[in-house]
Structure formats: C-alpha cells, structure tokens
Amino acid sequence: MCDTLLEENEEICPACMEQLPRTEQASLRGNSTEELFSDIKRFERGGCFMFFDKASPVQQMLHQMKYSETPGIGYQLAKEAAYDFMTADFFDGIDVIIPVPLHKRRLRERGFNQSEWIAKGLSDVTGIPMDTSHILRVVNNQKQATKSGAERKANVEKIFAVSHPEEMYRKHILLVDDIITTGSTLHSCIKTMSAFRGCKVSVFALSKARKTILQ
Numbered sequence: 001m002c003d004t005l006l007e008e009n010e011e012i013c014p015a016c017m018e019q020l021p022r023t024e025q026a027s028l029r030g031n032s033t034e035e036l037f038s039d040i041k042r043f044e045r046g047g048c049f050m051f052f053d054k055a056s057p058v059q060q061m062l063h064q065m066k067y068s069e070t071p072g073i074g075y076q077l078a079k080e081a082a083y084d085f086m087t088a089d090f091f092d093g094i095d096v097i098i099p100v101p102l103h104k105r106r107l108r109e110r111g112f113n114q115s116e117w118i119a120k121g122l123s124d125v126t127g128i129p130m131d132t133s134h135i136l137r138v139v140n141n142q143k144q145a146t147k148s149g150a151e152r153k154a155n156v157e158k159i160f161a162v163s164h165p166e167e168m169y170r171k172h173i174l175l176v177d178d179i180i181t182t183g184s185t186l187h188s189c190i191k192t193m194s195a196f197r198g199c200k201v202s203v204f205a206l207s208k209a210r211k212t213i214l215q
C-alpha cells in the first residue's frame, strides 16, 4: 500500500498494517455482516476484518492478492485478523474452518484459492483445523463483480455441492471468503450446507464493502 521495501516473509509493512480500516466486528453482535445472514436459522457469528471502499488502497491490495499471484497477502492479513478476533472470543465453539471453494477450472487458471490461504492463516493461529473436502464448487459460474444484486443471486444458485455430509454432523463450521459484497455467494453455500445435519454456521471474510458498492 506504500512504497516501503518489505522484509523477508513480509507481505505488508507494519505501518500499513497499523492503518488498515478495521471493522471491530468481532466484538459487535448484530454487525452489518451478521445482518446479511439474519434470515438463516442455524447462523451463529459473522465478522469481516476490514472495510473497503471503491478504488481504495485496500481494494487494490485485495485485487493484487487475487490476480497477481500473491496469496501470501491473504495469509498474513488473516493471521493478523485471527489475533484480533480471538481476543473477542469469535472462534469459541468452532469445530472446523472451511474456505469457500473455487471451481477446479478456476483453480487451475489461478493456481491457488485465495480463500484457502485466508482460512489457513486463521487455522494456523487458532489451531482449529481447516477442511477443503466437504464442500465443492460444481458449477464454474461467471464472476460476480460486474453484476447487479438480483443477477448475483441468480448467478450463484446451485453452484455448490457437499461430500460425505455425515462427517459434518452437528459441527459448528466457520465459512471463510475473501470479500463480502452482497453475501449472495455465501448464502448459496450455506443453503447447500443444510445437508450437514444439525450444523451451525459462522462466517468470516477478510473484507467487506463499506456501503454496497453496487449501483
């Protein structure tokens, strides 16, 4: 975000880390992330680490993470977020961390799943295991970014499937994504997770659009 030369194993400098627009949502019940999922019965907690505005340094950084083959940014930010969120007991009771999967074709093109790097950062700090085998993305849908609210919802319908649902019986699952805009991708994923009988769901994302960036 600035022009400082980074140290080895550093993806973002300490000064920029200090200045991130943190949401403080970990300790704020009924926050704007939880509001997006208030219609889901088995929903527990929701929180994003930072806000982003259109064309802000944070948005540029997240774009770089995704498209310039630097997923380590996501890993380092997630670790920072994990320490913040742990002090607010955000992870209490969570059994497993699941990143929102990419379709295998998209994964091959990009070479990595950014959400998996974020989930790994959370997992490494909290010690809660990460799982990537029980939710699959079976439809390679178009990118959400250029779509309106209604189009986004239709674009992500029935794109996920589950595998061995009995192994997730009554688990409390933390679903992890990089960015939340309208929450429609996560909604679709949570709908599919109803196949996990008795499961509870929480949601974490690295960043959230401060106001709806649509229209």
Ligand SMILES: [Zn+2]
Residues within 6 Å of the ligand: 001, 002, 003, 004, 012, 013, 014, 015, 016, 017
């Ligand atoms: Zn910096």
